[in-house]
Amino acid sequence: MLSINQVKYLNSLRMGKFRDANRVFIAEGIKLVEDLLNSHFRIQVIYGTPSWIDSHQRLIASQEHVIQEITPEELKKISSLVTPNEVLAVVSYPEVPDISQEAMGNIILMLDRIQDPGNLGTIIRTADWFGIRYIFCSPDTVDVYNPKVVQATMGSIFRVNVTYKYIKLLLGDLDKTWKIYGTLAGGENIYNAELEFPAAILIGNESQGIAEEYFPLLTHRIGIPSFSAGAESLNASVAAGIVMSEFSRRLSVVGRQSSVSSQK
Amino acid sequence: MLSINQVKYLNSLRMGKFRDANRVFIAEGIKLVEDLLNSHFRIQVIYGTPSWIDSHQRLIASQEHVIQEITPEELKKISSLVTPNEVLAVVSYPEVPDISQEAMGNIILMLDRIQDPGNLGTIIRTADWFGIRYIFCSPDTVDVYNPKVVQATMGSIFRVNVTYKYIKLLLGDLDKTWKIYGTLAGGENIYNAELEFPAAILIGNESQGIAEEYFPLLTHRIGIPSFSAGAESLNASVAAGIVMSEFSRRLSVVGRQSSVSSQK
Numbered sequence: 001m002l003s004i005n006q007v008k009y010l011n012s013l014r015m016g017k018f019r020d021a022n023r024v025f026i027a028e029g030i031k032l033v034e035d036l037l038n039s040h041f042r043i044q045v046i047y048g049t050p051s052w053i054d055s056h057q058r059l060i061a062s063q064e065h066v067i068q069e070i071t072p073e074e075l076k077k078i079s080s081l082v083t084p085n086e087v088l089a090v091v092s093y094p095e096v097p098d099i100s101q102e103a104m105g106n107i108i109l110m111l112d113r114i115q116d117p118g119n120l121g122t123i124i125r126t127a128d129w130f131g132i133r134y135i136f137c138s139p140d141t142v143d144v145y146n147p148k149v150v151q152a153t154m155g156s157i158f159r160v161n162v163t164y165k166y167i168k169l170l171l172g173d174l175d176k177t178w179k180i181y182g183t184l185a186g187g188e189n190i191y192n193a194e195l196e197f198p199a200a201i202l203i204g205n206e207s208q209g210i211a212e213e214y215f216p217l218l219t220h221r222i223g224i225p226s227f228s229a230g231a232e233s234l235n236a237s238v239a240a241g242i243v244m245s246e247f248s249r250r251l252s253v254v255g256r257q258s259s260v261s262s263q264k
Numbered sequence: 265m266l267s268i269n270q271v272k273y274l275n276s277l278r279m280g281k282f283r284d285a286n287r288v289f290i291a292e293g294i295k296l297v298e299d300l301l302n303s304h305f306r307i308q309v310i311y312g313t314p315s316w317i318d319s320h321q322r323l324i325a326s327q328e329h330v331i332q333e334i335t336p337e338e339l340k341k342i343s344s345l346v347t348p349n350e351v352l353a354v355v356s357y358p359e360v361p362d363i364s365q366e367a368m369g370n371i372i373l374m375l376d377r378i379q380d381p382g383n384l385g386t387i388i389r390t391a392d393w394f395g396i397r398y399i400f401c402s403p404d405t406v407d408v409y410n411p412k413v414v415q416a417t418m419g420s421i422f423r424v425n426v427t428y429k430y431i432k433l434l435l436g437d438l439d440k441t442w443k444i445y446g447t448l449a450g451g452e453n454i455y456n457a458e459l460e461f462p463a464a465i466l467i468g469n470e471s472q473g474i475a476e477e478y479f480p481l482l483t484h485r486i487g488i489p490s491f492s493a494g495a496e497s498l499n500a501s502v503a504a505g506i507v508m509s510e511f512s513r514r515l516s517v518v519g520r521q522s523s524v525s526s527q528k
């Protein structure tokens with residue numbers, strides 16, 4: 001049974017200020033909660049319907065103390081999905097991740113003021129696909145714990161470290177072996193450019209691109225060549241995906257394991 | 265002045281059955297209507313605010329007979345945007361395009377049951393960027409004239425031919441020089457696969473991928489390699505973007521003009 005106060009509290013977590021105050025966020029649906037249970041994220045509580053609990057006995061065996069059974073009607077009251085999907089979890093914000101060179105690997109992503117929740121979620125999902133483990137967001141990027149972002153990651157939020165940090169501070173912290181790539185109009189054709197690793201890739205705001213203040217910090221400017229008479233830009237998450245794909249392709253030339261799969 | 269009947273009619277066009285009955289769709293906002301005016305699409309009427317009309321005198325010089333001035337308050341009544349943006353146009357469905365080999369060029373796209381309006385719009389925008397001029401959608405793909413699709417194309421809907429056709433019929437019509445590529449789990453690593461032209465690329469439904477009935481028609485199966493322990497798939501429009509990018513890159517190796525730009 002959910003109390004009125006619990007329903008109020010859970011609904012308040014749709015707003016960033018209440019999430020920040022409690023340092024928790026919400027993840028909904030079968031796929032996301034499965035990925036959560038397979039992650040190191042700390043779970044405060046999982047609200048599941050009887051049918052979800054029945055069919056996930058093995059997965060929740062070690063987490064029974066956080067499971068609370070609710071009815072589908074109760075789920076409706078606390079869900080932000082149009083079609084609530086059997087389970088909703090309250091998850092603690094993760095710890096600030098280790099940003100040593102070893103932990104970060106060969107490619108990291110930096111986002112300058114991405115505004116659309118769907119774009120941020122999709123970028124996290126794509127980064128996960130390509131094995132990119134660290135994303136640094138400028139403080140004025142949309143909140144990664146916004147429910148729309150969380151859902152758009154399709155569970156990748158539990159596998160990619162997403163941190164808010166002033167890009168300039170981050171770049172100051174990186175050692176000098178890192179190459180800093182920015183995607184810019186007039187940048188060198190990414191297909192022909194020499195790409196070096198470790199690579200930190202900066203992706204700009206949907207309508208304004210990368211802020212000029214970062215230009216002096218870039219060691220390379222790259223762009224995706226266009227063959228159109230009229231198109232002015234690509235969608236930010238598509239552009240980020242193409243850039244990640246090209247860096248990943250180059251990296252695999254120097255040898256890296258992969259399993260071939262595809263968009264479904 | 266808009267009559268009550270005009271407002272009713274324009275709002276009815278949010279629904280596919282009324283668009284089909286009248287063979288018109290709506291395009292909103294400054295960027296889309298500019299791209300419309302620079303296209304060959306037949307315009308039935310453009311509703312513009314005085315400020316829009318004032319600042320677009322040159323562009324509308326030859327189209328004055330279709331311009332109707334309305335107030336910002338009237339625009340609000342007929343707009344489907346959260347923030348209506350100065351101008352709204354009613355546009356005729358285009359003619360069925362010429363599908364000769366010459367017209368279609370080196371790459372065409374085929375979509376099998378793409379359901380999300382944002383995905384379809386973004387795929388059209390990306391196709392435009394890479395100079396792909398023809399997209400064929402299975403009849404159960406989301407309607408390209410759905411207002412959310414039109415807006416997500418960012419004007420590319422006026423530069424790319426989008427046609428609904430049974431994919432099997434289309435493949436039957438193509439001559440034998442076309443290679444038919446499908447993006448599939450377990451397909452050959454697209455970075456290493458030999459890509460040949462002219463290429464017809466089939467992209468599948470967001471959750472189910474390509475329908476099995478098409479498998480025997482594919483001459484090649486390709487996939488985007490993953491480096492993730494947990495990600496199961498890419499977003500459909502990102503996957504389509506990466507595939508278009510890779511085909512475009514290979515095509516430019518054999519020589520094709522481009523202008524380098526980037527996502528902004």
